């Protein structure tokens with residue numbers, strides 16, 4: 001009842017077009033049906049790196065993954081890194097709109113629940129931020145996304161297993177080779193952990209060239225983990 005009264009006084013508005021989200025919409029998202037339908041959904045992609053491919057068969061890999069496979073085994077990206085998603089992600093990260101993380105994680109959860117053959121990992125691990133950058137931003141967007149996903153899938157969240165112990169410069173503006181060099185040796189397994197996993201899923205908001213995720217998967221596999229999946233909200237094209 002209180003919820004109904006609050007909705008009447010403060011009707012929920014769509015974060016993109018600002019129209020009020022109707023009561024009849026069964027969706028709890030702060031995004032109207034039209035704007036949800038406008039999101040750049042990823043239809044078919046390489047099984048291993050999620051680069052968009054046309055008319056792929058299930059579990060098909062792109063030429064690059066066949067030639068030189070990355071350290072991660074399977075990437076699920078739900079959307080293309082295009083507008084209006086770019087705006088939503090940037091608002092969350094750079095304008096500290098942490099509530100948008102809830103919306104974006106709900107979108108990820110919905111897509112994950114639609115996945116027919118989703119294999120639930122032993123733990124969900126968000127891409128860590130260096131503690132200085134985390135302090136500046138006030139939160140880690142990957143961790144915010146991971147929290148809701150872990151809860152929805154009843155899967156443990158482990159934000160302490162992996163550490164970003166070096167504060168490397170931001171990847172944006174660097175080419176693929178510079179990006180690979182920039183993330184080398186940046187991550188390590190926490191000395192304090194007592195956990196042993198065989199299958200994990202790494203969570204991040206955006207995947208670009210995949211260098212950061214590849215370096216993380218390399219470190220995780222070196223620690224004995226057999227299978228590393230990656231779940232990202234959006235994937236940029238090469």
Ligand SMILES: [Zn+2]
Nearest residue numbers: 014017032035
């Ligand atoms: Zn809308």
Ligand SMILES: [Zn+2]
Nearest residue numbers: 046049062065
């Ligand atoms: Zn690929």
